[in-house]
Amino acid sequence: MTYLRTAAGALLTALLLALLPATGATAAERPGVALSKSEGGKGGEITVSGSGWKPGALLMLLVCGRATPDRGVIGGTNSCANTDGRAATVDAKGAFSQKLPVAEPPTPCPCVVHVAGVTGQQDVVDVVFTVAGHPTAPLPESSGPGSLRVLTSARLEGSDGVLVWFGAPARREVVVTLGNLGQTAVKDPVFDIGTSHGVFAPRYEERQWRGTIEPGRKALVKLPVELTAGAHGDYQVSVRYGGQVIVEQPWGVGRPWGVTLFWLLLAVVVPAALFRVGMAIVDRVRPPGRQRPRPGHPRPRRPRPAGRGPGPVSVPAATAGDEPTAVLPWFTPDSAPSENSPTTKGQS
Incomplete structure (x- = not known):
């Protein structure tokens, strides 16, 4: 029995020793960044x-x-x-090398060279770099990035109004419960919140939460997030604190059908208006005798020409001073019989 225990212990030790090099290799494969110089002035260049x-x-x-x-x-x-930023593509061996011009950032130092993934891998590595001659200011007070932890799953609160249906920016609030596991209080922590769509990495913006979380306490944190106008589709909201992503929440945004309806109505109204304007111009340039009858006015009837089928015979109206004369439709004034004309009846 003692022999079996000794053999099992030796086998377990050999397995652990065999796994140690693999663990070290995995750690060595984590993303790393190196600079050719740790300091440079504006207008210079580093690799x-x-x-x-x-x-x-x-x-x-x-x-x-x-x-x-x-x-x-x-x-x-x-x-x-x-x-003055630059883009770099990682080669097949997982390495890259790119020249970067030294520029003064819009905020004072301490400064870093910030390397972040845009597509695919979204790791972030910051390396200390000194911009010669650039102002320096202390960072805002913080109790450390590792003191806040997410205690409950995050959620998005809010709803879309009518204006969002017509392309207005959609707004939500990221609601999450954070706990302070450190030894000091966290006052007015600063978070980075961003949205990503498709394969692109999120673009973060600073959001500061007003409040203090005492050691061992928790707080309900609400951070506003907003998309661009007309944005729709599947988005992902990310909240980062201390350089680490602590919240990732999907967000499905509906298509602004009001914009589509507006363009459809515009496609119908504009041609109709142009047609009416064109017809008004045609009425003005048409000769006076051939004007188109206006709506609501009957078209004048022209007299039917003689010899084109039966129809009512128009009788000219009598004028003042004329005696009315009855004209039969089957006689003309010259062929009408007179009183003195002989008749064929009774003649020998």
Whole structure:
């Protein structure tokens, strides 16, 4: 029995030793970023290289202020020099190398080189970088990114109004219960909230929640989120705190059918209006004798010509001073019999 226990222990130890190199290799394959220089002035250039990224992924490289590797970029991409950013594509080995111009971000340092996935892999890596001559300011106070934890599943609250049916921006509130597991209070925490559609990575915007969460306490946090005008389809709302995504919630937005109805009505009303305008112009340029009768006025009847079938015979109206004369339809004034004319009856 002792021999069997010893053999089982040795086998278990061998298995653990065999798994250790694999674990180390997995950790080594996590995304990493290296800079050719840790400091540079405006107008200069550095080389950003990385390894351990997903092959074929598209990355965005930015110089951002008001950021540290442990807290991320406070304020999202609004704190970055977006106009001087560069894109890089990961090769088949999971590596990349791209030159990045040194630019001054719109916010003061501490600064980082921010590398984030745009399509596919959405990992984010921040590396400390000093922009020479750029102002420096302390970061907002925070008790640390690891003190807040999600206690309940998040949900979206709110409904669409009538204006959303006609293309107005859809609005919701991300509602989640957070607990403070740290040793100090968290006052007015800053979150990054963003929306993504399809394969594109979310674009985060800063949202600050007003309140204090004491150690060991929890709070119901509500963060507003808004889409662009006319947006529809399947979206995903992400909330990030301290550089880590803590909430992901799907959001299905209906199509603004009111806009479609508006264009259909416009396609009917405009041609009808143009037709009426055209007919009014035709009435004005038509000769006076051939004007089209207006609605509600009967068309004048023209007398029927003689010899074109039976029909009523028009009798001219008598004028003042004339004696009315009866004219039979089968006699003409010259062929009517007179009193002195002989008749054939009784003649010998």
